Amino acid sequence: MPIDPYILLLLGTVGLAALFPARGTGADVASGASTAAIAFLFFLYGARLSTREALDGLRHWRLHGTVLACTFVIFPLLGLAARGLVPVFLTQPLYQGLLFLTLVPSTIQSSIAFTSIARGNVPAAICAGSFSSLVGIVVTPLLAAALLGNSGGGFSADSLVKIVLQLLVPFLAGQVLRRWIGGFVARHKKVLGLVDRGSILLVVYTAFSEGMVQGIWHQVSPVRLGGLLVVEALLLAVMLALTWYGAKALRFDREDRIAIQFAGSKKSLASGLPMASVLFGAHASLAVLPLMLFHQMQLMVCAVIAKRRSRDHLDEDEDVTASASAAPSRNAVGTGTRSR
16 A cells, blocks of 8 residues: 655654754744745645636536535534544544544545546546635635634634635635646646645644644644544545445446545645644644544555456456457357258
8 A cells, every 4th residue: 555755754844843843033934934835835726726627517516516515514524523532532632633634625636546547537536626626715714613613723713814815815816827827837737746745844844843832742642643543544434435335326327436436535635734724823733633644544545445446447348348259159159050
């Protein structure tokens, strides 16, 4: 099963923040750089994302409605249900992080990749991921305001203003300028991708540095982390089952079911980390920990499922080919018998 190299970089960044947290003037500089990096990230998201393609996908409205319902309705309901696990399995801060991860939008790149490997409806996965990202820019902060409130550790009404200024405004600016800079962004996709990831690493370093200075890591023990992993494994298993069998009950074909399963059961680390930094402030380190763990878990599990779906498809193709080749033989035998 794959281990995302970027997760290793994220963990290395967490370790760096634990050993050498930013303090004093360094913390102020890191915080300012992190704020600028978040704004630039969402500017790039806006410049890359084709609104027309996402909206054109609405012609397949049943599929996209199903994915959105999984992402922004069923996931949050399961997150709310997990409240009953506090304090036996989860501490309150870890639960807040778990609830937050259920609110962030779906992924784009990995959903497309796994749908392609499993031989599913790739165009639908592209549109579903893109539309989820568009909706999440607005819906995730609103859900966080409604479900987390001031208990999010630094979350307040001011956070909505920060969301607008740091996330929504740069995103809309990228959308407006996409007409002129979209080609440049597409041509330099790899370089800008490195900028993306570097910016997220800076956000993680700043968040975990603040957590170290605040001393909030004393609230986490290995036993609590183990409990969190068990809860997240159950959450992922439930969503994978619901998206697959629920799509079957809704009479989607196999290709659409694959797209729904991979787009509807996953959460975006790239969108969630910057949002958590804005929403949770000094408590962002504990808030993003569940999302980081869930991200790696979903990659490992979905890689196995995608390969299995691909093998199932190949087996079906071989059965069809074998049946088609056997049919002429049977006809030939029948003809020969009649001729005698």
